[in-house]
Amino acid sequence: MKALGALGWIYLAALFTFVFAPIAASVVFSFNSDRFPTLPLGHFTTDWYARAFSRPEVWEAISNSLIVAGVTSVIATFIGFATAYTDFRYGFRFKQAYLALALLPPTLPLVILGLAMLAWLSQVGLSGTLTGIIIAHVVLATPFAMAICRLRLSQMDPSLESAAWNLGAGPWTAMRYVILPFCAPAIVSALCLTAAVSFDEFVVAWFVSGLNRTVPVLILEILQGNVDPQINAIGTVVFLTSMSLVVAAQFMIFRRRRNG
Template identity: 35%
Template structure:
């Protein structure tokens, strides 16, 4: 190690510590053998995780988050793929404007999107529900899935599709047997990123839910009563799922780079 590299190394260590120290404390005190998640650490116990899995409201909220995340991510990925494929292959005259409109929700606050959806649903007669939350999550995740998939549609794939057409394949056959297999790492990455964002999203879920709530909303309601090791246990589980999804995204992207 060279002396001139020391400041950069120290900076990286401090930055990593600043980011992960709260997470370490969260995980540590989720195993606290006491009723308060504060120092000193009183011993190792898994009782709070047992309470989490015995808590019916938490389990229902967990299932709601999984259901909304899976379905909204699937819809966002399919719509993002179709939009990206259409723009990349047909190249319409106003492709730039269409691309801008598809990406526009990224520049808008989730609070504004949630309020707009709430007003729209009230005017349409759609009540607060998991369906409303799912639609909201499709709105915020569609630009990301579109951007990921559009960036992976290169000219080499178009050439392979043209070769398939020359050999007698129809449009649907080329799409299902050529395009999608070549893009499967990007499709998985887009799906997992959308699920991760849906899994952690609070503002839209809070505005568009009433009785059936997602996990971030139930965590917020529990926080109003104060901190507890049970909340730390829930937070640790949420963090663990997010890390797992991030690793799956990285794995999919690495496989995609290797196949190019």
């Protein structure tokens, strides 16, 4: 049995290595002097970072990404919260269809959503704009916000809200003083997570973006041309950004779950 346990650890470590190898490798390669890295590694350098971040189009893409992720997270979290609250509070006809609409978008292949978005946004004159990317990213990110807020609401005693109503609070007052404070950690967490979803998304953004490239779209275009380790440098910065967002989101949910 002991031997089986050791084998189990080795197997688990191998699987995690496979999953995380590309992430670790891209960080290592970003500080490595070789243009085509191999073993043994070359010497340490920050040259790729200096080169990548001296390009004006990288800064333009970063600024685009920040705008898109910021606006997306606010809209998606609002819609996600409203949907989660509706699901938590009300039963109504066609609720199954309503929830399907809320949760389906991430299961559709992104290439298909990209094509549909491109075609539709061109019809209404929004393709090639940051607004177009934001619209698409809200569609993709809302289900995540909805799931997080719904999880939090399910930890709330439903009679709390009715109690507030019975004590004379109108529904808006109850929302303001009972439900929103209770959901605050989930809302912050949803803001982080939806920002991370938007910050990493490149397929739909690539179809829709035109000349307004976000960071992942820029990476994609560099990958199609002359590739060099600058991609690792940009990628490492993107990793760090999204991971901070995800860790912050998980921290918020977890801390509260332990207390509540």
